[in-house]
Amino acid sequence: MTAANAANAATAGGPAAGPLRVVLAGAHGFGRTYLPVLRELAAEGRAELAGICDLNPVPAELLAGLGTPRQAAGLAGLVRDTAADIAVIATPLHTHAELARAAMAAGAHLQLEKPPVASLAQFEEVLAAAGQHRRVCQVGFQSLGSQAPRAVRELVADGAIGRPRGIGVAGAWSRDTAYYGRARWAGMRRLDGTDVVDGALTNPFAHAVATALALDGGEITGLELELFHAFDIEADDTSCMRVRTRGGLLDGAPLVVAVTLAAPEQQPPVITVHGERGRIILHYTLDRVTVERPGEPPHTTTHPRTVLLRNLVGHLAAARTGAAAPPLLVPLAATRPFMQVLEAVRTAPDPAPLRAEDLPGDNGARRRVVPGVTGLVRAAAETLSLFSELPQFSGLSGRPA
Numbered sequence: 001m002t003a004a005n006a007a008n009a010a011t012a013g014g015p016a017a018g019p020l021r022v023v024l025a026g027a028h029g030f031g032r033t034y035l036p037v038l039r040e041l042a043a044e045g046r047a048e049l050a051g052i053c054d055l056n057p058v059p060a061e062l063l064a065g066l067g068t069p070r071q072a073a074g075l076a077g078l079v080r081d082t083a084a085d086i087a088v089i090a091t092p093l094h095t096h097a098e099l100a101r102a103a104m105a106a107g108a109h110l111q112l113e114k115p116p117v118a119s120l121a122q123f124e125e126v127l128a129a130a131g132q133h134r135r136v137c138q139v140g141f142q143s144l145g146s147q148a149p150r151a152v153r154e155l156v157a158d159g160a161i162g163r164p165r166g167i168g169v170a171g172a173w174s175r176d177t178a179y180y181g182r183a184r185w186a187g188m189r190r191l192d193g194t195d196v197v198d199g200a201l202t203n204p205f206a207h208a209v210a211t212a213l214a215l216d217g218g219e220i221t222g223l224e225l226e227l228f229h230a231f232d233i234e235a236d237d238t239s240c241m242r243v244r245t246r247g248g249l250l251d252g253a254p255l256v257v258a259v260t261l262a263a264p265e266q267q268p269p270v271i272t273v274h275g276e277r278g279r280i281i282l283h284y285t286l287d288r289v290t291v292e293r294p295g296e297p298p299h300t301t302t303h304p305r306t307v308l309l310r311n312l313v314g315h316l317a318a319a320r321t322g323a324a325a326p327p328l329l330v331p332l333a334a335t336r337p338f339m340q341v342l343e344a345v346r347t348a349p350d351p352a353p354l355r356a357e358d359l360p361g362d363n364g365a366r367r368r369v370v371p372g373v374t375g376l377v378r379a380a381a382e383t384l385s386l387f388s389e390l391p392q393f394s395g396l397s398g399r400p401a
Helices: 003-011 029-043 075-082 093-106 120-133 148-157 177-181 206-216 308-321 332-347 373-383 391-395
Strands: 020-025 047-053 070-072 086-089 109-112 137-139 164-172 219-229 238-246 255-260 270-275 278-283 288-292 299-302 357-360 366-369
Touching: 020 029, 020 075, 020 093, 020 308, 029 047, 029 308, 047 075, 070 075, 075 086, 075 093, 086 093, 086 308, 093 109, 093 120, 109 308, 120 137, 120 332, 137 308, 137 332, 148 206, 148 270, 148 278, 148 288, 164 206, 164 373, 177 366, 206 238, 206 255, 206 270, 206 332, 219 332, 238 332, 255 373, 270 373, 373 391
Parallel strands: 020 047, 020 086, 047 070, 086 109, 109 137, 164 255
Antiparallel strands: 164 270, 219 238, 238 255, 270 278, 278 288, 288 299, 357 366
């Protein structure tokens, strides 16, 4: 069943007017980022925050402009008690699958924060539950709400850079020990026997991975991983992957993602489509596309972005009236390639240590910096290589200093 058919089936016979009722699971932490758009939707009469599911009460000052939503610790009961149309799940990753299944069984459609779930098996279970309960599920890869990736694909299809040689992604961010101390699950591969998979590729740089895979649009046929850590964590903080696909933009050419959280300075992440006659650079956090060709000045365009919760509300509201529903921008099924990467990371051997400098951070925290790692990340993305294939890598590998 398609998302549009699921929405139509789920809303058939329902009210044709009135705001959609939303419950938010996880209002502290990242869940707070949903409050501004919920205020806007409430002011427009399109949606209302009917309930909040959180282990800790949410103070009234955080809910200004959102009425007095019911607060509860159990999501399924809250969905039923509020007759919620949508459940936004913004809790830690290892809780997503159980909450998603419970919310759909109770009658809600889903806005599921990224990464969607913690294993490929959970992905299949949630996908099956959506079909069983005739619910739709949108995944919160906000970068895929932008029209910039579509613009890149159109440029490649029009021959702007000739035949693509590959896609390279470079991400160099700087984190400190406070980042990994913010929650028990931070930087963990597993917690209390449950998969967490909080690594660089699967969480902080999940948008980079998902956007690059969506740009290609093909089916993964091969995947190579190199996972490392500079911080004292279980998961990876400095990693590289190379994927090959069929049926997509690259037609078997390599897609490389090279990222680190142990850079000396924060750098904006960049996705580059390398072609025979130039390259296209996508700054996915800025919705900005730049075409560079030999002998020509760079040409840059900026593209609009749709907030994914707005897209879901519009999708369901149209189905209520029988109108043609705008398609979901990031339906759960479309995130399968990302989940294949997450599964490879989940089942890979433990990350190897990297030598790193221990430097002071803010408010007593400590930073780990791998000397030369920014250049390494850029070189991997430029040459479409794994870290181990680059000459400068040999000086970085080994045990932490």
